[in-house]
Amino acid sequence: MTAEQEARSAQNGSLAYRLIADHLVEGRMTAGEEIALRVDQTLTQDATGTLVMQELEALGLDRAQTEVSVQYVDHNLLQADERNAEDHAFLRSAAHRYGLWYSKPGNGVSHPVHMQRFGVPGRSLAGSDSHTCAAGALGMLAVGVGGLEVALAIAGQPLHLVMPRIRGIRLTGQLPPWVSAKDVILELLRRHGVKGGVGWILEYHGPGLDHLSAMDRHVIANMGAELGATASVFPSDRVTRDFLRAQGRGEDFAMLTAGPDARYDETEEIDLSTLEPLIARPSSPGDVVPVGEVEGEEIAQSVIGSSANPGLRDFAVAAGIVAGRQTAPGVSLDVNPTSRELLQDLARSGAVLDLIAAGARLHQAGCLGCIGMGQAPAAGRNSLRTFPRNFPGRSGTEEDAVWLCSPETAAVSALTGRITDPRRWAEENKAEYPRFTEPDRYTVNLTSLEEPPPHQRAVDTELERGPNISALPELEPLPDRLALRVLLKAGDDVSTDEISPAGAKALPYRSNLPKLAEFTLTRIDPDYPERAAASREDGGHAIVAGENWGQGSSREHAAICPRLLGLHAVLAKSFARIHWQNLVNFGVLPLEFEDVADYDRLDRDDELILDDLHQSLAEDAPPVILATGADGTEYRLRHRLSTRQRAVVRAGGIIPSLARS
Numbered sequence: 001m002t003a004e005q006e007a008r009s010a011q012n013g014s015l016a017y018r019l020i021a022d023h024l025v026e027g028r029m030t031a032g033e034e035i036a037l038r039v040d041q042t043l044t045q046d047a048t049g050t051l052v053m054q055e056l057e058a059l060g061l062d063r064a065q066t067e068v069s070v071q072y073v074d075h076n077l078l079q080a081d082e083r084n085a086e087d088h089a090f091l092r093s094a095a096h097r098y099g100l101w102y103s104k105p106g107n108g109v110s111h112p113v114h115m116q117r118f119g120v121p122g123r124s125l126a127g128s129d130s131h132t133c134a135a136g137a138l139g140m141l142a143v144g145v146g147g148l149e150v151a152l153a154i155a156g157q158p159l160h161l162v163m164p165r166i167r168g169i170r171l172t173g174q175l176p177p178w179v180s181a182k183d184v185i186l187e188l189l190r191r192h193g194v195k196g197g198v199g200w201i202l203e204y205h206g207p208g209l210d211h212l213s214a215m216d217r218h219v220i221a222n223m224g225a226e227l228g229a230t231a232s233v234f235p236s237d238r239v240t241r242d243f244l245r246a247q248g249r250g251e252d253f254a255m256l257t258a259g260p261d262a263r264y265d266e267t268e269e270i271d272l273s274t275l276e277p278l279i280a281r282p283s284s285p286g287d288v289v290p291v292g293e294v295e296g297e298e299i300a301q302s303v304i305g306s307s308a309n310p311g312l313r314d315f316a317v318a319a320g321i322v323a324g325r326q327t328a329p330g331v332s333l334d335v336n337p338t339s340r341e342l343l344q345d346l347a348r349s350g351a352v353l354d355l356i357a358a359g360a361r362l363h364q365a366g367c368l369g370c371i372g373m374g375q376a377p378a379a380g381r382n383s384l385r386t387f388p389r390n391f392p393g394r395s396g397t398e399e400d401a402v403w404l405c406s407p408e409t410a411a412v413s414a415l416t417g418r419i420t421d422p423r424r425w426a427e428e429n430k431a432e433y434p435r436f437t438e439p440d441r442y443t444v445n446l447t448s449l450e451e452p453p454p455h456q457r458a459v460d461t462e463l464e465r466g467p468n469i470s471a472l473p474e475l476e477p478l479p480d481r482l483a484l485r486v487l488l489k490a491g492d493d494v495s496t497d498e499i500s501p502a503g504a505k506a507l508p509y510r511s512n513l514p515k516l517a518e519f520t521l522t523r524i525d526p527d528y529p530e531r532a533a534a535s536r537e538d539g540g541h542a543i544v545a546g547e548n549w550g551q552g553s554s555r556e557h558a559a560i561c562p563r564l565l566g567l568h569a570v571l572a573k574s575f576a577r578i579h580w581q582n583l584v585n586f587g588v589l590p591l592e593f594e595d596v597a598d599y600d601r602l603d604r605d606d607e608l609i610l611d612d613l614h615q616s617l618a619e620d621a622p623p624v625i626l627a628t629g630a631d632g633t634e635y636r637l638r639h640r641l642s643t644r645q646r647a648v649v650r651a652g653g654i655i656p657s658l659a660r661s
Contacts, residue, residue: 013259016166016201016233019141023124025158031165031199031265034642036158037141041068041118043127044100045110047075047371047502048147048555050087050511052128053094054472055151057463058655063455064099065156068118071095072103072110076507077366078373083508086466090511092450097461098154099452107448108339108365111135112310115218116247116341116442117449121236121254126153130225130554130578131307131388137217138243139236139256144225146556146582148654160644162577164201164230168264171208173273177433178422180317181216182309182386182406185223186278187270190288194493195548197227198577200266204234205258208272213438214243215311222308223388226285228551228576248444277421279384280404283392284493291409291421300381302327302414304407305336305363306370308388312345313436318411319351320434321422322358328417333360334375336368344443358415372396372503384410384419391495391552393523396503469511473564475587475652478617482568482610484542487531489604490524492546496579498523499550499558510557517561532565544602545572550579559586569610571627571637573599584645587653591625591637598635606630617646 012018020029020037027035042064044052049071071091076084088105095102103113110127111134119125121139125132128147135142145159153159169188175181188196202224204217212220217234224232234240236256244253277291304318315335327333335355337343343365346352356362369375370387376396377383383395383402390402403419412422426433452458500506501519509516521528535541543562549572550558559582569589573596583590589610593599607630616625617639627635641649651657 013262014166014168014203014264015139015235015256015258016203016231019122019124019233022122023141027163029163031163033163034160034644035163036160037124039066039126039153039159040123041125042066042150042153043110043114043125043129043132044071044147044150045075045129046073046087046091047507047510048128049091050469051556052147052151053091055148055655056094056098056154058472059151059155061098061155063458064154066154067123068101069154070101070103070114070118072113073105074109074366075371076373076510077105077364077368078504080504082466083468086468087511089464090466090469093461093464095450096453097458097463099455099458101452102450104448104450106340106364106366108341109307109310109367111222111307112218112338116339120252121240121256126150126159128554130552131222133224133229133231134218134222134307136221136232137214137234138240139234141231141233143231144554144578146554146578146585148556148585149581161230162199164199165265166201166203167266167268168262169202169204170206170267170269171204171272172206172269173208173271174211175272175275178408178426179275179277180406180408181212181219183275183278184270184272185220186280186288186404187275189226189280189286190278192227193286194226194284194551195228197224197229200229202227202229202232203258203264204232205262209235209237209239211272212239213311213313214239215313218311219309223285226388228548230577246438246440246442277406277409277423279409279419280390282401282403283390285389285404291405291419294419295421297382297419298417299331299384299413299419301332301334301377301383302410303334303336303369303375303383303385303387304410305338306367306387307338309386309407310338312342313438314386314407315342315346316349316351316436317434318407319354321408321411322360322415323354325358325415327359327414331414331417333358333414334363334369335360336363337365339365340448341443341445344445345439369395371507373507374504377402382419384413386410389552391497394497394502398523468509470513472655473513475563475656477652477656478587478613478650480612480614482613483539484568484608484610485535485538486544486602486604486606486608487535487541488521488525488528489544489602490546490549493548493551494524494545495552496550496555496558497552500555500561513561513564516557517564520561520565529565532562532567536566540566540568542569542571542608543567544599545570546599547573549575551576554578556582556585559583559588563588571602584641584648585654587649587651589639589649591639594624594636594638601633614650617641617650619643619646
């Protein structure tokens with residue numbers, strides 16, 4: 001850190017500001033300006049990692065340049081045919097070739113495993129998964145981004161971001177019985193909705209932190225992604241020290257806290273003692289109400305697990321609730337352990353026996369139902385999940401009804417067969433809140449983590465490329481003139497799950513871009529892929545969208561698959577951060593209406609002309625692009641592209657841009 005950065009960091013006092021200053025390599029720390037950060041660690045998972053490995057191949061990488069890079073296999077675990085297994089073999093060979101750690105199928109969900117085995121306070125982490133922000137629980141600067149940006153980070157390039165503002169969230173009090181960390185983040189979603197964190201880092205501080213474990217903090221940091229936040233940051237304190245010691249990594253601890261005079265761009269407070277059990281209704285994480293408000297709704301499924309509730313406490317408390325009892329008739333209680341190590345600890349404590357005896361179905365360690373790979377609910381039947389997302393169809397069932405809640409609410413409701421406030425159930429059944437104490441030592445099992453081989457042996461490794469793994473497409477430069485037809489008009493808060501679906505049907509094609517493109521936007525318009533492919537003959541097409549286009553997952557497939565089908569521009573009221581960046585990375589123009597009333601004036605099949613684009617995207621040009629309709633109507637559109645990004649879009653994307661330089 002330069003003297004100037006150190007002075008500014010000390011002056012601001014916030015931990016997030018200090019972490020950014022420690023890693024800043026380009027730009028000014030002024031909100032809204034592009035900055036570049038040094039990346040210490042990277043995280044990739046199998047649903048996005050195959051593209052990252054292909055990108056490393058296209059970049060001609062010899063060896064990972066980061067301190068630590070890890071390839072996890074936690075999403076595409078169901079092996080109904082050969083495709084997912086072929087992806088696993090490809091990823092393992094690529095991890096060996098490029099010098100990455102490899103986490104085998106069944107070892108666990110990337111985010112909690114990374115926190116347990118690799119997370120280090122003060123380090124930066126870039127991950128090709130939007131929930132990478134969970135590592136902020138350890139005092140890391142952890143950011144979810146597109147796969148191409150992770151590939152560049154692995155190759156030693158800085159990570160480019162728009163400098164966010166910092167919101168200080170002061171926690172006071174202590175959570176009452178039957179209320180847990182999930183209710184804290186649901187309270188923030190109740191207050192702010194799914195767009196409330198866009199352009200912000202959320203920094204937690206205050207005396208309430210003393211009563212939240214490291215994995216409690218993980219729950220809260222993880223679902224900062226649902227607010228649209230760039231990152232979530234917790235201090236590294238006594239709680240962090242105890243966690244790392246219990247993981248056998250006490251030497252990695254460093255004390256990192258905000259300064260006594262920390263200043264924030266915005267502040268708010270949560271008194272933990274006043275919170276009650278909360279639940280997000282179908283089909284948005286931002287539609288949050290008290291559990292008591294929806295009590296009595298019948299359920300058919302209750303699922304405990306995922307990166308949003310990954311801690312030993314989350315499963316142990318659920319086991320304590322159902323111990324000696326039986327799940328309600330017609331209710332499936334599904335348990336997804338988040339790591340092999342956690343499953344060992346649960347088995348040793350007897351919690352697994354309690355869960356199974358109560359009727360629970362025990363699944364392998366991984367994401368599974370969270371990404372629609374198994375455990376799909378019956379259509380129209382309520383499913384309670386301790387997951388981070390409930391976007392339409394994400395569960396694997398098109399007409400789903402997924403609710404998001406705490407393990408306490410999920411477990412109690414599995415017993416009653418209806419959505420139930422756990423406090424009322426406890427009172428009626430004279431049940432005590434299950435006691436749980438964090439162990440002094442967690443199970444450490446490294447057998448499913450493969451260390452990178454020595455460099456010379458890595459160079460000799462050949463990539464195992466099965467027939468379902470395609471090559472990266474060649475992307476052409478942006479034409480100076482685009483004549484586009486509007487093929488789709490969408491509303492607000494469309495997620496990447498709706499743009500490039502998850503689920504057991506589509507996910508096995510994550511490595512086969514031409515085939516995966518056939519699923520693009522079919523949840524909104526089943527005919528879109530066919531009409532879009534036809535549009536390529538006429539020069540391509542545009543999409544018109546409402547607010548927060550592309551919220552949710554970081555999957556860059558939601559940018560590259562429409563691009564393969566001829567998408568050149570998205571005209572939206574606003575964009576989600578990661579998807580906006582992914583569009584730029586693959587040469588698609590992300591444009592925002594200067595007058596939002598223009599959204600209402602445009603309809604499907606309207607024709608638009610965008611002319612003199614090279615001049616409009618010149619380094620010194622104003623950030624305005626004019627689109628002209630067939631009737632001569634002009635639409636003023638603004639972009640937020642930096643000088644670097646203008647060159648990227650003109651070249652057709654990052655990889656062709658690098659090839660030109």
